[in-house]
Amino acid sequence: MAESPEKPLLQVLLCSPRGFCAGVVRAIESVERALAIHGAPVYVRHEIVHNRYVVDSLRQKGAIFVEELDEVPDDGQPVIFSAHGVPRTVPAEAGRRNLFALDATCPLVTKVHREAEIHYRRGREIVLIGHSGHPEVVGTMGQLPAGSITLVETPEDVDRFVPRDVHNLAYVTQTTLSVQDTLGMVERLKGRFPEIVGPHKEDICYATTNRQEAVRRVAPVVDAMVVVGAPNSSNSQRLKEVAEKSGCPFAVLVQRAADIDWARFENVTRLGVTAGASAPEVLVEEVLDAFARRYALSVETVSAATEDMFFPLPRPLRDQAAE
The missing domain is CATH 3.40.50.11270 (Rossmann fold)
Known part of the structure; x- marks a missing residue:
């Protein structure tokens, strides 16, 4: 009986933190x-x-x-x-x-709601940096009367925005955005409106920030990145984008191991793995098990922060x- 061929080696860099917040x-x-x-x-x-x-x-x-x-x-x-x-x-x-x-x-979304209410009570026009149609954005805009909040999604939206009073503005953000992209949007807002008031503490939540930072560390040194998460999950989509912008040749978002297109991983020797904040660890294990059936895995954890929230x-x- 012929011996089965040895599995190719695959080094896995497992991002931490990942998964549930x-x-x-x-x-x-x-x-x-x-x-x-x-x-x-x-x-x-x-x-x-x-x-x-x-x-x-x-x-x-x-x-x-x-x-x-x-x-x-x-x-x-x-x-x-x-x-x-x-x-x-x-x-x-x-x-x-x-x-x-x-x-x-x-509670971190509620914090954004309260910030918006305080700005409104102080007579400020509010700019919300976020994604149209996302439930969090719908909820935040729905805290105040129609017209109180203007949504901006892109730098071009910032450039087109015409406030009622440039001296009486504030901004808040969706909690699950790309940290780097949002920073660029905020700088653009401040460039146009130097007196605009921001949150006392960053609106982008600790979990979003930590997961993106771990991906930023891993992405430049791997051949591919797998993000476990749902296509309608904003924070999962941002992790995929962060991986691509941080130098990873390709990144894929998968819900389950069954979604993996194995042909795309044929020449991969170093793989990054992470999970969005709403993805359970059991699905990360399922994905790792699927790779382990095809490769001899060497797994190393790359940690960006310790979470105890x-x-x-x-x-x-x-x-x-x-x-």
Whole structure:
């Protein structure tokens, strides 16, 4: 019997931190805790986080995902708002209907909402750096009356923006943007409007910053980068972009190991692997296992930061769990 050929060697540089952030952990645990306390069904407005594996897992446990509250019956069961945040009209409607609403908005997104409100109360016109249509952007713009916030997505948008009063401006940003791209946008805004007021502390969240920094360290020294994450996940898409801009010959975003186009990895000897903030570690392991079936792996972790952030569950879930 012929011996099987030896597997080619593949050095894997595993980015750290990667995967779940504190806001995502809090959101998923909110659904699981609500199911444990109240039983199924628990309704969730929008995907709790942008990851199909996570959503499907929660659906199997009894979560029902809806896009709008008019899909939620008046049956007394909880309805949870996703980690991305919601416009003010959503909790207002929930209150009007006496729905049992639980807010799983990431506290770092809530921070941006509060900043926008303070600027508005001080009479400032607000510029939001973000991506049109993303739930977080919809939620932030929905905190204030229409016309209070102008969304800019590109440097060209900044150049076209005509404020009502150049001396009375502020900016906030989506929490999951590219750190480097956003810095360029902010510098452009400040160049045009030197008096514009920014956040006391950077809006881009710690998890986004740390994951991008790890990718920036790995990208220049690998032949390819695999980002585990969903196509509708902003922070996962940004990791792919950061890898490409940092010198990686090619980067791919995959949801599962089954999505990998193996022909593209034929000549790869050094591979970077990371995961977006809403991608569970089990999917990273699945991808590594798939590579291990084809290659002899040597795995090394490249760490950019140590994370110990923790966000408590929404108060009603904490209170009921303690009883």
